[in-house]
Amino acid sequence: MSDSGAGMVSWVLNGDPVESPAGMTILEAAKAHGAELPHFCYHPGLSIAGNCRICLVETNRSPKPAISCSERISDGLEVQTHSEKAVEAREGVMEFQLINHPLDCPVCDKAGECTLQDYSFDHGPDESRFVEKKNIRHTKDLGPTIKIWGNRCIVCTRCIRFCDEISGTGELCVVARGDRSVVDVFPGIPIDNPLAGNVVDICPVGALISKDFMFQSRVWNNEHTETVCGGCARGCNVTVETNEGFVKRLMPRENTDVNDWWMCDFGRYGWRYAHDDRRVSVPRRGAEAVETELEAHRDLGELVRGAWGGSKKVAIVVDPFLTCEEAHLVGRVAAGTGATVGGWLPPSGDELTFPGKFKISGEKCPNRRGVEAVLGQEVFGSQAKAVESMLNSGGVDLVIVFAGFPNADCPDALASAVGKATARVAFTLFDGAWSEAADLVLPSASVFEKEGTYVNEDGRLQRVRSKDRPGDAQLAQPGLHSASISSPWVTSELVALQRALVHVGDAERSLSAAGVFRQLADSNEHFKGQSHRGIPATGVPLGGLAPAGVGEGSES
């Protein structure tokens, strides 16, 4: 066998000599060599419990099978994952797991993504030898968002370790002993912490159930979109699951540079606004709906054309929910019209850092840093002040306001300032003082309807994706309100701004978000060399941006 390099261990996996970095567990090292070993209680983000025993393998260390999630590799170790002994050990564990399990997959929300189901298929018996009565354990609420179906619990303690180690809140425990063991909360202390939803994700079975998702859809019918959360500047990597165009749930996506395996409940359950009936979904002239979206975009184009070349006094107010691509298009409008661009940020909240290092940002918007990278460090600082006083001093011919805030109101002062301009355009999610003051109201897209990129608080460039790619779909079908086609989605600012630029004659045709990003990468130092395709699934640190907090707006 070859000499192990420094810190490397030579061992044998199913007869093949392999090398792995010292200190790894058999399970991790085997995975790195392409052999996935089954596991219930092991989770890469939690301490090792070693209780489920499904990861048993045969080794040359001892006649007893070893649990691969806890035993570490060493020189000369020989591991058999599929020997008779290993297979028999796993089959034994699977049989035990199933004897008291209710096997109620048809009504279980976890079905389709349940580890017990999967392993049962791979390692389980096809017939039960258990003819006794099954045990009954409690079904109850554990907190405002979570229920437990105790009969399904396999007592892997993942959820308990999460609350002990990651959220640091310790609400969960095992009560009773032996096969009566089940997860519970302490009397009068429900599980109610900002990270609680994660315990449902990591429950390998359908014991912990999210009330938000309960009976909402079968998971195999859901379509998956890998994107980031728009709830705060952390930019947690998430998968949005949709079914027939409706969001069903958000699940965290592993990214050890941002959110590990977790997300917060604010982000997780913060999608309902996207399907709120009160959303502005149809463009309006004042109070009157515009026949087609295209017509509304032509109106916008007309206003921009009137101001093209710097003949008019133009102000643009941006929001930090715009993608980098949309900010780039705003920049082009501003360049053509000589507009002054400022922006406003939603009120900040508390920054929370948990014992497991997970962080919720105090900045309750996803792309302040991206918009700054495109439109200037001071866009939410001194430029914001400049725009406000410009509006207040009167004589502004055209103002365009972006108000894509799901949960915040535009400051009154700004709304009244907007009202003083001659022509007023507002992109908005919901009606408010600024849209009532506007003579052209256009829908803002929610983060679930956007295609493009965001830059998180650490300066990490990440992809925002939409299931229905409005950036593409609506480009192909211009004349229609997006809300009236099969999906409930609205057309994003990306589309509206490009149509306006085409109308003005500044662009030949509308591009996809990737195309707009290419323009941005060509013209902006920070984005140089980047492309949508080149951005890894977990994002990439953006060049020239300081890690965190810098560019916090110059005022105060």
Next chain:
Amino acid sequence: MSFEPILTKYRHEKDSHTIDFYRGHGGYEQAKKAIHDWAPDDLIEEVKKSNLRGRGGAGFPTGVKWSFVPKQTDKPKYLAVNADESEPGTFKDRVIMETDPHLLLEGIMISCWAVGINTAYIYIRGEMVHGYNQLVSACKEAYAAGFLGKGIFGSDFELDVTVHRGAGAYICGEETGMLTSLEGERGQPKLKPPFPAIEGLFGCPTVVNNVETLANLPFILEKGADHFRSIGPEKSPGPKLFCVSGHVEKPGTYELPMGVNLLTLINEHCGGVWKGRKLKAVIPGGSSAHVLHADECDVNMDIESLAAGGSMLGSAGVIVMDETTDMVDALLNIMKFYHHESCGQCTPCREGTGWLEKIVHRLHQGRGRKEDLDVVFDVCDRMIGKTICVLADAAAFPAMSFIDKFRDEFLAKCTNSDRSTAQATSGAGGVNV
């Protein structure tokens, strides 16, 4: 053979539990000698030489265990005295604690001096209220006499002893289960390694020893390791407490040299099988041990001989069964115990102990099926050697040996062939609401 009890010499004397009595009979002289005259390392060597082996069940050499504790460490070291004594058929540690608690305290002082420990916890089974009271007053007396606390015997050695009551869980007798419980957590075993000697109580090096183990130390120091080794067999020497229960004329705790013959123990010391009946079976080492058929009982009660005889010395809880014993009933009793006491973290033990009880329960009701016995063996196979602690094995051993050695009695219960009948009438479901 004339053997003078050593550990239980004074158990029937009035006031044997008081410090005055204890000192009046040479008590605390050995601890004093240890602290004044023995270098800790030499003391560990002496205990190794004595070949004293743990009396808690596993029989690990005590001196060797002590030598695993790191000498150089910036962490505190602890002694955790295992006084949880919950193995069915076992009642020896309580005799020491109730009648001679200072003997235990002196043993604790000697071991703490040898290993360099300043804090000891005695984890006593919660139900043993009398033993607890005796220990607490013994500690008070020892503190008042200056044997515990600071500056013991004029040296700069300090030792604090705390008595902690368990809450009635067998699993808290397993050493890591006991440590988790002491830490204030749910009492359940931890993965090993790390072993307690390296990372035990509160993550610090910890010696775990049984009460009886420690009670041997003053005698070893008094008479020397060689003398100790001359009692009983070379490989597991010393005086030993045997707890005899069940169908004998005189059940009780007997102190005899290690290696006494089981039949001698029953017939000569315990007055034989009761009511003139014949012997049917004996569990020699607590309920976790393989049962011995009457034909196998001519065996010496020491670690090696019992292992060779297909069972184990374990906790030396000797349970004697006469010819009238219903072995299915006896096994059901044992299965109920393990089902009740499994902590439930490991899948094979959590589910296996319950399954075994349910099957045996059904057999007991006469509703067994022929295939049930094979299922029992399979379940046991799937439990043994696959869990965090050995409670799973401890549950499987009696199940296998009872059926193996008394198969006819079990087969007689296996007349049912209808799966649905079996299901409808088994009643041992552990319903938890």
